[in-house]
Amino acid sequence: MGGTFDPIHQGHLHIARVAMDFAGLNRVVFCPTSISPLKQDSPPAASGADRVAMVELAIQDEPRFELCNLEILRGGVSYTIDTIKKIPGNLRLILGEDVMASFENWRDWEKILQIAPPIVLCREGANMVDLGRFPGALRVEAPLVDVSSSMIRKKISEGSSCEGLLPPKVLDYIRENGLY
Numbered sequence: 001m002g003g004t005f006d007p008i009h010q011g012h013l014h015i016a017r018v019a020m021d022f023a024g025l026n027r028v029v030f031c032p033t034s035i036s037p038l039k040q041d042s043p044p045a046a047s048g049a050d051r052v053a054m055v056e057l058a059i060q061d062e063p064r065f066e067l068c069n070l071e072i073l074r075g076g077v078s079y080t081i082d083t084i085k086k087i088p089g090n091l092r093l094i095l096g097e098d099v100m101a102s103f104e105n106w107r108d109w110e111k112i113l114q115i116a117p118p119i120v121l122c123r124e125g126a127n128m129v130d131l132g133r134f135p136g137a138l139r140v141e142a143p144l145v146d147v148s149s150s151m152i153r154k155k156i157s158e159g160s161s162c163e164g165l166l167p168p169k170v171l172d173y174i175r176e177n178g179l180y
Contacts, residue, residue, distance in 0.1 A: 029067070
């Protein structure tokens with residue numbers, strides 16, 4: 001499960017758990033991106049080291065969750081295809097339906113389908129993407145947590161409460177390090 005994780009929040013963790021339970025996954029590997037190729041004009045607000053630290057704090061009590069910091073260590077623009085080639089095992093890529101809508105713009109998206117067919121989390125009743133175009137993609141309808149990293153960054157910058165939106169250890173880290 002890749003993403004900017006700027007910061008990681010309860011919605012990310014919820015999606016990982018739903019995908020894991022629905023598809024019978026043994027583990028979910030969280031991979032913070034260095035720079036998203038589709039968001040090069042808006043780099044992450046927090047450093048790669050801070051985002052890795054926040055992911056570590058968010059997943060430390062869930063033994064089935066792991067961190068992969070390959071993209072942060074590599075630096076520069078991160079392409080999913082480069083990362084999944086380096087992760088051993090049978091893989092599935094966990095995506096939200098909103099992200100899947102732009103999947104055909106990803107580098108080597110057809111190869112990604114072969115190596116790590118997506119599990120696509122969709123809001124119940126929503127149907128933004130015809131997954132029939134993507135062999136092996138699995139659609140999972142689930143109630144999703146209405147939260148985004150940009151919403152959290154805005155709340156923090158305004159001094160509003162983010163209680164319940166972030167794992168408590170992540171919120172403490174943000175406060176201690178003056179992020180956002």
